[in-house]
Amino acid sequence: PATQHQRSPPPPPLLPARRVPPAGKAQQGLKEQYRLGSLLGRGGFGSVFAATRLSDGAPVAIKRVPRKRVRHWGELPDSTSAPLEIVLLAKVSTGFPGVVQLLEWLELPNDVLMVLEHPERCQDLQHFIRARRFLPEEVARELFRQVLEAVRHCTSCGVLHRDIKPENILVDLATGQAKLIDFGCGTYLQDTAYNHYAGEPTQGVPPEWTHFGWYYGRPATIWSLGVLLHQMVCGKHPFRRGQNISWDHQLSLPQGLSQDLIRQCLSMLDSERPSLEELLCHPWMQDIHLP
Template sequence: MSPAGKAQEALQERYRMGSLLGRDGFGSVFSGMRLADGAPVSGGAGGGRRRVEEEKEEVAIKCVPRDRIQHWGKLPDSARAPLEIMLLDKVSSGCAGVIQLLEWVELPNSFLMVLERPERCQDLSAVLAERRFLPEEEARGLFRQVLDAVRHCTSCGVLHRDIKPENILLDLATGQLKLIDFGCGTFLQDAAYTQFAGTLSYSPPEWIYHQRYHGEAATIWSLGLLLYHLVTGKHPFRRGQETIWGRILFPRRLSQECQDIIKRCLSMQPLDRPSLQDLSHHPWLQGVRLP
């Protein structure tokens, strides 16, 4: 890795940071300009190892202060890097539905991650805020993309742990989705997890009751919540600030197959939920046209 000062100078030669796009619990994301050809870009925290291609493209630059980094990992050269960077590096190729890490640099007090960003994009929470809910057929195509992205992550040994509308970008021009924000992620393991990371309202009941969960079963739960949110515009178990487990209510307009896949994902017992592979073979998800 280049010394931090040289890394910062090299980044400033290629990008100009612009306005703040948003914040999460780990860092801030900014808009910016890629100076090589004047293409508009977005900035966020992190640093990069892969060079950005020369064609015009928007990017997001995420800035993560060093003192907010809770989980670290070791690079092949034994240097330390934030776990988020290591996870992104593992999943950044082989699947169009996962955000690509283009490059990252280490600065004295932070890490910068340069990430791809579709030119016209909006996260699904903003889409739902405008439209309330999505027609079932549209939600079916989007959900299939999310499922494929999640299966790619698990095949790479990565558990995202924070699947929700805010962490899914929609390219408004193509309909392509991107799973983003691996700040709560970790490496996949067979044993139960005894520490929670993510959004509490998306946590599975086994965490609430027993403070432990298995990665795939918890992922299936969050996918069920996501799908219900897409087709109804709300959380199935939230009543104000409370989470009340019970019977899931469905609008009459939803097909029985759509209701079935949600019920299976939201089974209270983890062993009753389908695996990711079984879920991909559900009749409701067959014959979906992908962008």
């Protein structure tokens, strides 16, 4: 069943990032390797299409980002210059099942293309929740645990995702595996404060950014995880769109045991939020039914 965590089959091998200088050859090579399918999504980042790898029939996704929208570049281990999203994906996309795998990338004169793994039967978490109105706590616990492990993996690789939300979590319906996707708002993890926010303003913006114009990566991530868990078990965002979160704001929390975890994550003081390790050790995460 989709709610059980099973071992996923190994993803297609990670290909070395490469450039194909002549645009015509690159586009021709793409057509020879992949059959383009339906549009999966479109936004400020560009477009994502379903595709099939012709060599073995494997389903993939192809993300197209206009070069003019690539604001930050970095260096891959082989000193190749690449958009920061690709550099970050190369750091975390190393066979870890909870993060989408980068299979290949191409740089064209006007676009950057990323070929990503895409399970044959999958649904983003937003649609997964919407189809059920809300998730039972046991289902939410298993998916949330996988998200925590994916975030911990990214953190250990020195990567801050900065846009954790249901739309950026893919659920493999065949295995129940959750995968963190879309590192377009990501950056390098640092111990000092950030003074620039990336991500959807209405989604997981921590109050310290709204009130003071700065945030620290780790506690800001915990805030977004609290918002995510609330959406999973309640079926809705904990705050109204455009709402200015005040220090005396009263949260509408679920009746289940997850409410304590959500309350801790959504503490107004970033210093009072738990760490990732503390979240993973929380009694609710361990399925310990306290009175």
